Amino acid sequence: MNPTCVYCGLEITPETDSDEHMISEAVGGRRTVRGFLHGPCNNETGRIWDAELGEQLRSLALLFSVKRQRGQTPRMPITTTAGEAFLLGPGGGLEMARPEIRHARTATGETFQVAAGSVAMARQVLEGKKRKHPGIDVEATLASAEIRHTYAQGAVHLDLGFGGEMSGRSLVKSALALAHEAGIPTEKCGDALNYLRGANGEPCFGFYYVDDLIAARPAGVPFHCVAVEATPASGLILGYVEFFGLHRAVVCLGRRYTGKAARRVYALDPRSGTELKLSVRLNFDETAVAAIYNCERDETAGREAAFASVFEPVLQAQREKERDRAIREAIRYAWDNCGAVPDTLLTVADFDVMRRLFADRMAPWLQHATGCTEESAHRQAIAFFVQVQRNLLSRHARPSGKPFSDESIGPT
Ligand SMILES: [Zn+2]
Numbered sequence: 001m002n003p004t005c006v007y008c009g010l011e012i013t014p015e016t017d018s019d020e021h022m023i024s025e026a027v028g029g030r031r032t033v034r035g036f037l038h039g040p041c042n043n044e045t046g047r048i049w050d051a052e053l054g055e056q057l058r059s060l061a062l063l064f065s066v067k068r069q070r071g072q073t074p075r076m077p078i079t080t081t082a083g084e085a086f087l088l089g090p091g092g093g094l095e096m097a098r099p100e101i102r103h104a105r106t107a108t109g110e111t112f113q114v115a116a117g118s119v120a121m122a123r124q125v126l127e128g129k130k131r132k133h134p135g136i137d138v139e140a141t142l143a144s145a146e147i148r149h150t151y152a153q154g155a156v157h158l159d160l161g162f163g164g165e166m167s168g169r170s171l172v173k174s175a176l177a178l179a180h181e182a183g184i185p186t187e188k189c190g191d192a193l194n195y196l197r198g199a200n201g202e203p204c205f206g207f208y209y210v211d212d213l214i215a216a217r218p219a220g221v222p223f224h225c226v227a228v229e230a231t232p233a234s235g236l237i238l239g240y241v242e243f244f245g246l247h248r249a250v251v252c253l254g255r256r257y258t259g260k261a262a263r264r265v266y267a268l269d270p271r272s273g274t275e276l277k278l279s280v281r282l283n284f285d286e287t288a289v290a291a292i293y294n295c296e297r298d299e300t301a302g303r304e305a306a307f308a309s310v311f312e313p314v315l316q317a318q319r320e321k322e323r324d325r326a327i328r329e330a331i332r333y334a335w336d337n338c339g340a341v342p343d344t345l346l347t348v349a350d351f352d353v354m355r356r357l358f359a360d361r362m363a364p365w366l367q368h369a370t371g372c373t374e375e376s377a378h379r380q381a382i383a384f385f386v387q388v389q390r391n392l393l394s395r396h397a398r399p400s401g402k403p404f405s406d407e408s409i410g411p412t
Pocket residue numbers: 005006007008009010037038041
């Protein structure tokens with residue numbers, strides 16, 4: 001007997017079958033099921049349901065640098081509280097929304113000055129200019145380009161809201177796809193089919209934050225998780241869907257189930273695509289399901305705790321990475337411009353110049369990271385350099401063209 005399509009209800013033949021991603025590809029999902037949707041129904045549900053889900057989760061996909069099977073998460077236009085326009089990029093980095101191009105005519109020809117938000121954007125601009133000015137050497141220009149990091153003046157507010165009819169259907173479809181893979185007949189999942197097939201079907205899920213349904217949750221991992229459990233004793237086919245460790249929903253796929261007991265979990269870290277082994281508790285009865293639908297298991301404190309548990313470690317790691325980058329860049333800048341002669345000992349005067357150059361480059365990051373004044377940031381940068389300097393002197397007293405390596409950076 002051929003399976004039936006969960007969207008239109010008609011028979012699926014080998015010719016009309018399609019691969020359906022259990023978790024939307026846009027947020028890093030990989031595993032697929034067959035015998036679940038017709039090709040055109042797959043396209044239709046992807047275009048309407050999964051697209052809305054992908055859009056709602058796009059800022060998270062960018063923040064966590066989701067690794068997609070195909071393509072990359074498109075950068076997202078955002079405006080800071082100070083009115084600056086940026087593009088949110090992978091890792092939560094902000095790039096100039098538009099390149100700035102300055103054109104001048106000189107006695108010998110023309111010059112273009114290009115400021116772009118990324119090397120890729122700069123290359124695009126240069127290649128565009130090259131069409132009209134074939135003399136432009138794109139690679140040489142890029143190689144000699146100065147890379148500068150600046151910081152947004154205003155704060156960035158991301159809308160992390162999730163929910164609604166279309167993304168709700170995408171979420172339920174994920175649980176139903178896993179049930180199908182686990183051998184639970186989709187035609188027994190009446191609540192889910194009713195919701196997915198009818199324009200006015202009752203949503204068969206509710207957000208759940210009163211406690212953690214995942215046993216021994218891996219800390220600080222923004223994983224996706226789908227779980228299903230069919231229990232003949234209660235007759236319930238239950239599901240659980242979680243995106244980025246933040247959006248957590250319990251689904252009731254069907255009732256009056258009399259088949260074999262079945263359970264399955266699919267979880268992955270979308271930053272790498274690595275699957276995780278998780279155990280999900282889904283022992284709810286019909287009364288509990290009614291309470292979940294009624295938003296009685298959704299609470300603000302639980303939501304905030306979920307957000308903090310995933311965001312804090314990631315933000316902390318990002319801050320450290322950004323700090324290390326700022327230090328490395330400032331030290332290199334100071335070394336390159338202090339005027340020291342390679343293969344000779346650094347003099348006290350060299351160190352004085354380096355300290356000043358280092359502080360010039362380091363202060364903007366400190367000011368951005370701590371919110372202190374420019375003057376205070378400069379003082380902190382100098383104090384930091386003095387600490388590092390002692391470290392450098394003790395370890396690198398011998399003459400060398402390159403007086404220190406990256407790992408010698410940082411107070412000890
Ligand atoms: Zn169909």
